[in-house]
Amino acid sequence: MGGMRVAVVGGGANCEHEVSLASAASAVRALAGIHETVPVTIGPDGGWTGVDGERLTFAEAVDLLSGCEVVLPVVHGPGGEDGSLAALCELAGVTYVGSGVRAGALAMDKWATKLVAEAVGLRTAPGTLVTAGRTGRCRFDRPVVVKPVAAGSSHGVSLVRRPEDLDRALTEAFVLDDRVLVEHVVSGREVDVAVLARPDGTRLVSPALEIVADGLFDHAMKYGGHADFRLPAVLDAADAVALRTAAVRVFDALGCDGLARVDFFLTDDGPVLNEVNTMPGLTAHSQAPLMMAAAGLSYPELLDTLVRDAAWRGPRRPGAVGTGRVVL
Ligand SMILES: Nc1ncnc2c1ncn2[C@@H]1O[C@H](COP(=O)(O)OP(=O)(O)O)[C@@H](O)[C@H]1O
Ligand SMILES: [Mg+2]
Incomplete structure (x- = not known):
């Protein structure tokens, strides 16, 4: 399969608008030269703009997405990552990257995530x-x-x-x-794991990354350039296995797809799940891409893999069970 026409949707009408813009811009740069990218932005007011910043009606935006082979929805938070963009793509019959409607909605909801995680044996606060x-x-x-x-x-x-x-x-x-x-309040180290689902049913699980923070990993620390990451996190063998197992278990219980970042507190009694991000920060310097690079998948390779895996699987339909295609 050669280069494809890939719509990269960024922005979003929520408090993570700027973060999503940065993720989307970075993804566009990484995919340039591999695919033809079509940047599309959702403004803070919910309005859509196209490649040259021209305002699009909602119908025009859907047309633009429909004219692409794959949509990469890089909108963090409500109205994007929560399954909204997945739903839009499914209703429009467009192929898209990442978790479907249900997993996006469940993982966006920290209460629902907690209930699901506990039901499959993970600890949460x-x-x-x-x-x-x-x-x-x-x-x-x-x-x-x-x-x-x-x-x-x-x-x-x-x-x-x-x-x-x-x-x-x-x-x-x-x-x-x-x-x-x-x-x-959970006292423990903050340790994250990235999981990538491949179409053959395998999961690529990254080495863990530790965020060294004094207190909350707050907005200023996340984006002010003061976050101190240790990759790979220094872990004993039992904790490393427990984190990997827990990450895949909650990824699968929520029904995630594509890439997700699973965030834990590592306590003296093992991992406590904090949250699951189905569209994690996606700049080249964000945690999930760094972790995947440590797993052997460079940033451009990660994005290309997400796009090609989505294309291989084709459009997903609302309510459809499985992909309707033969597993590799
Ligand atoms: N129960 C908790 N105990 C200790 N720290 C917490 C807890 N919940 C959240 N935090 C801290 O707050 C940060 C942000 O909370 P989080 O639930 O991850 O929200 P967000 O979705 O905004 O990232 C976490 O990275 C962690 O530093
Ligand atoms: Mg968080």
Whole structure:
């Protein structure tokens, strides 16, 4: 299969807009020379723009995507990664990269992820779901992390150490979602694993990456250039196996596809799952691409693999079980 026409969708109408733009621009650069790329952007207002920044109606945007062989949806967060773009592609009959509607929606929802992960034997932080209008039921009885159920890039996430700070943390989280998680603080190392599903059913699991942070891995640290990554993370053999096993187990339980980054806290009692990102940061310097490079897949190879695997599988249909194609 030679070069293809690949739409790279970036931006998005959520708090991760800028991060998605950076991921998409980086992906376009990496794919240039391998495929013909068609950059498409969703603005903060939800409006679509095409290759030269011209405004597109929604129908024109769908036409543009339909004219491409593969869509690479690089929109983190709600309205993209949460299955929305997968749904759009499925309804339009367009081939797309990555997790389908259901996995995107489940993984975007930190509460649903917790329930699924625990059901398949992973540990997660004990937490309470608080819905808008019910915050009065939330009492401070220990330090907690407060976070929107579905957001990203640490927006709206607070570490609350004092009772008087709980209300402000809840208010900030409720700006981004009408459901908020109040979790016990997990003390452990932050260690991530990237998983890539191949069409033959195999999973390429990366070496683990440790984020060395003093306190929360917050937005400033993620994007201010101060994050200190250790790749590969220094792990004993039992922890390394436990992380790999847990990463693949939750990836499969959620029904993920393509590339996902599975984030853990590594405690003295083993891994505790934090979250699963079905469209992780995708610049050349983001964690998942760095981890895949450590697994032997360079950044351009990773993107090309995602595109070719999607093309091989072809369009997915709403409600279809499996791909309807013979497994390699
Ligand atoms: N229960 C917890 N205990 C300790 N730290 C946490 C907990 N939940 C989140 N954090 C910290 O906050 C950061 C952002 O939270 P996360 O749930 O990953 O949200 P996001 O989707 O915005 O990345 C994490 O990387 C971690 O540093
Ligand atoms: Mg996170």
